[in-house]
Amino acid sequence: MRETRLQRHARAPWRGLALYLLSVPATLVGLWFITVVSMITSFVGVLLFPSAAMLLRTQLDAYRSRINKWTGVRVQRPYLPEQETEPGVLGMIKRFVGLASDPATWRDYLWVVADPIVALFTAALPGMLILYGVWGYALATFAGGLIGHYGGSDWYTWIHVDSGYDRSAERIVSTVVVATVCIVVGYLIGPKMLTVYGHWGRLLLGPTRKSELALRVRHLQESRSEAVDASAAELRRIERDLHDGAQARLVAMGMSLGAIEHLLDRDPEKARILLAETRASSAKALSELRDLVRGIHPPVLADRGVGDAVKALALDHPLRPEVNVELPGRPEPPVESAAYFAVSEILTNAAKHSGASRVWIDVRYERGMLRITVTDDGRGGARMEDGTGLRGIERRIGTFDGVLALSSPVGGPTIVTLELPCALSSPKTSPS
Template identity: 40%
Template sequence: MATAYGPDTRDPQRSGSGSGNRPATRRVLPAALRAPLEARTWREFCYLMLSLPISIVLFAFSITMVSLGAGLLVTFLGIPVLAAGLVMCRGFGMLERTRARALLGLDVADPAPVRGRTGGLMSWVGAVLKSGVSWRHLLYSLLHFPWAVFAFCVSLTLWSWGWAALTYPLWHWAVPSHAGVQGIQLYGDATHEVYLDSPAELALTSVMGLGVVLLSPWVIRGLASVDRLLVAGLLSPSRLAERVTELESDRGVVVDTAAADLRRIERDLHDGAQARLVALAMDLGLAKEKLTDDPEAAAKMVDEAHGEVKVALQELRDLARGIHPAVLTDRGLDAALSAVASRCTVPVTVEVDLASRPAQAIEGIAYFTVSELLQNVSKHSAATRASVDVWRTEDRLLLQVTDDGRGGADLAGGSGLAGLTERLEAVDGVLVVDSPVGGPTKVTAELPWRG
């Protein structure tokens, strides 16, 4: 697997100052003045306004179902009623995740559906009651209601008062016309009254309204951040479930990689050593037939067959080295990586600082990772020198391959680096590429030690 280095594979995030190849958009107004008019502010304000009616329904339903189920626990009906309430809470949770995704930009994965072990109704009911996700949805319905009331009141008060005060000079005429008073009344008793009706008072009110309008978006964003925490913390899949999903995905990558390696080995054997051995057998058969009639021709054919045997043996050695080199098993990463570096087309310095050896599986992945990266250096980097550094930090094994080539390496686009990243992620590893156009390129791989 090789990745192309050069201008065609440059990272779009590294070129220019904007996203991709588009120039950065110039902001005419500072963030403090843009905030009241930004779509994000209005979406979050809409989210807070919708939270109150939805939370009222969810809270009332949850309290009713939990109370009814708890009251009926003395009978058999309490258990299915409680399970039905939890299922409905999960349904409301789906609505809340969709609303958060649309208005808050928070993408929370849906938890796995509840499945009983035997497939029967009671098995399903038991699975619902044992599911921590179901109870977290119920907890969300109980906690979100008081928070929704508070957030609704604060955001609506600030937002409405701010815009009303800011625009008061535009609509103050409606107060004396329709309310029969001089303007908005600030104070009044039996002796005197204070109204906002003079030009100076109108201007001061508008300035105060502007201050509240500029402050409101940041208050709204703070309130929405708490909603994000509630949704992400209570309505998302459990960490155990996410870990299981991740391991299942990694297992699929490992299986696919192993199958691809087996196909590669079969293809190399079929097209390489096996074909040579078949041809060698045919040549030796012909030499055997000519042995009595034409000894010189037979000797020449045996000599050619001897050369073919050497080539076949070299191909088998290369194939065995590609599966798992003997030097890695016998002498470890230092000697194995030095051997790989010696076959690179550019000078490579190797420095391995390891007091002990990691697990064999991790050692093998580290070896093939460096081999792949040095192969990229040979084929695509146009470098004049490269280096390999291997060291251990706590319980992690780190590999770093650098070169002074033209850079532009990219993980995207189905390149070899993308496939290498998948292999590392299958064992909880990480691959980081730092390759600006023009170089140098620095690729760092991090693997668990597992000694």
């Protein structure tokens, strides 16, 4: 549920204080980390370094999670991919070298050292101002008189709190004014200070160019592997469908034609019956081949693009989805194919599992992205972990750097959103 502007201003100061309080356990972990670093000259330091580095990473993952959630600034994990751990002393030393040579390890420690100071003047500042304002109200109402009664002396900004404080209307009014200003300013600057803190977090906790490149290479390797696996699975499906369907019918037709040759002179009537059966088998084989070709790449997708292909898909769907298409051109054919089959899989899931009575599909192009949203009014409660369908879609569009987002609260509605980066060509027209 998206926050309103008022909610964001109301929550930002306390989120900033929560981020500041995270520095307490982070500092303790940082002290343990630097203690282990000081022992690196001995084998004990080499032995303990990996666990200390991983503990530091786990603690700073909590920062990244909250920065991503609260500040509107996206901070990715920056760590270089770890190699498989080898057994024995040699493997232990290799892991130590790998972690120690990762710049993100030392940037994590720099964060632990510097963040308590930076957070105090950014994320925590609005909350501190509000608490200082509350203290001002307390002074004006009762605490100032108590301090003066017991002979104490204090200052609230430039206002002296002493034995005569509760008898000075001017000082009490000044305290209330200053306290009010502190509270108002604290709430007003809260979201801005969180954003500033988020950029600070991305500066140290985000990936460097080296780690960005390494993470990009790993993502491409995984995408390539998944694309190869998906292609191999698709080829096996086509082979299986051909073997069990059209190929079996063609073999049976060949046998029937051989039998007809022997029966033409001896029993023409029976030959005529076999010819009729063979003609029916050929029609079924042709229908199966057409279905198979349509499953590989529907003609309407090649001829008219993903928008019209989705509309054709909706016409054959039992729920008859409402389709809205706003595309000024056509994406590349591989992107169109991935998007089409993703929508097909989502509609199949909706028909089987959602209990929906209505489905809406929105296809549009925004800021360099092909964006497709499929919404149904079913029972909801869908999760990515519940089956292989959505995971398969995620892998398919991941080949093109696409992303999939699922929103499915219990009771519905279920909203599946696909985004695939692509460029559009001019619309392809065909004669009617």
